[in-house]
Amino acid sequence: MIKNKFIKILLIILILLKLNICNAKDNKIIIAVSSNFLITIKKIKSKFEHEHKKCNLLISSDSTANIYTKIINEAPFHLFISADKKHPLLLEKKNMILYKPVTYAIGKIVLWIPNSTNKIKKKIIRTNYKNLSISNPKLSPYGEKTAIILKNLKIKSKSDFIYGCNISQTFNFILSKNSEIGFIALSQVINHNIKKKDFWKIPQYLYPIIEQTLVLLDNSKNNKCANDFFNYMKSEEVKNIIHISGYKI
Amino acid sequence: MQSINFQPLYLSLQLALISTILLILIGIPISWWLSQTKQNKTKIIIETIIALPLVIPPTILGFYLLLLFNQHNILGKIWFIIIGTKLAFSFPGLVIASCIYSLPFIIQPIQLAFEKLGKRPIEQALILQQSKIKIFFKIIIPLSKTGIITGAILTFAHTLGEFGVVLMVGGNIPGKTQVISIAIYELVEELNYNSTHILSIITIAISSLILIALFSLNNKKTK
Numbered sequence: 001m002i003k004n005k006f007i008k009i010l011l012i013i014l015i016l017l018k019l020n021i022c023n024a025k026d027n028k029i030i031i032a033v034s035s036n037f038l039i040t041i042k043k044i045k046s047k048f049e050h051e052h053k054k055c056n057l058l059i060s061s062d063s064t065a066n067i068y069t070k071i072i073n074e075a076p077f078h079l080f081i082s083a084d085k086k087h088p089l090l091l092e093k094k095n096m097i098l099y100k101p102v103t104y105a106i107g108k109i110v111l112w113i114p115n116s117t118n119k120i121k122k123k124i125i126r127t128n129y130k131n132l133s134i135s136n137p138k139l140s141p142y143g144e145k146t147a148i149i150l151k152n153l154k155i156k157s158k159s160d161f162i163y164g165c166n167i168s169q170t171f172n173f174i175l176s177k178n179s180e181i182g183f184i185a186l187s188q189v190i191n192h193n194i195k196k197k198d199f200w201k202i203p204q205y206l207y208p209i210i211e212q213t214l215v216l217l218d219n220s221k222n223n224k225c226a227n228d229f230f231n232y233m234k235s236e237e238v239k240n241i242i243h244i245s246g247y248k249i
Numbered sequence: 250m251q252s253i254n255f256q257p258l259y260l261s262l263q264l265a266l267i268s269t270i271l272l273i274l275i276g277i278p279i280s281w282w283l284s285q286t287k288q289n290k291t292k293i294i295i296e297t298i299i300a301l302p303l304v305i306p307p308t309i310l311g312f313y314l315l316l317l318f319n320q321h322n323i324l325g326k327i328w329f330i331i332i333g334t335k336l337a338f339s340f341p342g343l344v345i346a347s348c349i350y351s352l353p354f355i356i357q358p359i360q361l362a363f364e365k366l367g368k369r370p371i372e373q374a375l376i377l378q379q380s381k382i383k384i385f386f387k388i389i390i391p392l393s394k395t396g397i398i399t400g401a402i403l404t405f406a407h408t409l410g411e412f413g414v415v416l417m418v419g420g421n422i423p424g425k426t427q428v429i430s431i432a433i434y435e436l437v438e439e440l441n442y443n444s445t446h447i448l449s450i451i452t453i454a455i456s457s458l459i460l461i462a463l464f465s466l467n468n469k470k471t472k
Contacts, residue, residue, distance in 0.1 A: 030422055038439055058423040070420045073319055075338045168438035
């Protein structure tokens with residue numbers, strides 16, 4: 001009886017230990033992506049994997065600042081798709097990247113008010129909307145620029161502001177109706193088919209350009225897949241996908 | 250509909266299993282020493298250190314482990330010299346972090362079981378002139394079986410539910426350190442509620458089964 005049980009437990013242990021080994025593929029590359037670009041990169045991933053059958057892309061998303069911290073703490077990423085230019089340049093200073101940062105998109109910020117009745121105008125934010133959500137300006141490049149928009153619109157921060165760790169979380173706060181209004185990325189609005197009357201594209205003169213760059217990290221030195229993907233990101237085909245997803249190029 | 254990736258679930262189960270096995274091996278000798286030592290300063294200090302992960306926020310533990318795991322620091326350096334891989338953002342790193350984080354969950358039930366035994370069974374065996382190792386494995390361990398199993402189940406369940414430490418130390422790397430809690434966090438951000446629900450329900454089911462096992466074990470003991 002006890003022997004049987006012991007063998008069963010041993011079998012389960014062996015199966016569990018084996019599962020991970022089975023999944024190992026030769027040409028795995030890990031891409032760290034800023035969360036505003038997560039849905040777009042998944043579209044690009046499936047196209048790339050279709051064309052390069054041997055390569056397997058793994059995607060890890062987080063806010064730009066968090067990814068940067070992980071990279072300087074030796075995270076095994078091959079590519080870093082950032083939402084700004086600052087962090088890739090900091091990595092360049094530390095000699096942790098292979099080529100110069102490449103700009104792949106210009107991000108746009110929108111103000112989203114679900115089910116709004118009026119056409120959204122500047123003054124609407126000054127009226128009594130509760131729980132305006134923005135991304136944390138310290139962690140997210142979108143949040144950093146949003147803070148500048150608020151300053152330019154002369155809106156003072158209130159105690160009921162909600163700060164998302166990154167732009168995806170900010171989007172989630174509004175989608176789950178915990179916040180009535182918030183600043184998010186145009187790409188999110190497009191990806192989730194939000195009605196045109198529900199958002200206001202913030203004019204570019206109210207905030208500096210969000211230049212989103214990507215870099216090939218040290219780990220990719222002799223990695224063909226990583227280099228292929230880096231070049232693929234610069235192709236016309238990808239530029240098209242990025243453009244449709246709500247970015248300027 | 251997108252296909253659901255079950256890899257994080259396997260990874261979590263694997264992590265929980267390995268941590269539990271390691272912790273049983275580490276936990277039994279420590280618990281034995283604690284149960285046999287009279288109350289003194291050293292014992293209080295060691296008990297405090299072991300119970301500390303229960304109290305401090307997981308982010309503090311994660312932060313310092315991340316610093317320790319860095320290749321330029323002692324633990325990361327030793328690991329790199331012996332094993333040849335980096336410790337931060339790797340599966341072995343997660344195992345070490347989980348073991349530290351779950352240590353109180355294995356020690357306390359086993360220590361309690363050992364303390365409950367009392368001195369009698371050991372003295373009787375000593376009268377029969379049995380060797381100390383034989384007494385430990387043939388008498389003490391079987392008599393404290395429930396305590397050990399309780400500790401193991403709690404450790405397994407606790408590791409499965411871990412979030413803060415693995416987020417700091419693991420770094421959300423799919424297939425390597427992206428365990429179930431972090432995968433669900435990412436799925437919610439992706440607004441992929443469908444996959445979130447399925448993975449969550451499976452995890453809740455597994456956790457419920459574990460707790461059912463634990464409570465039926467406890468009921469048996471009290472009868």
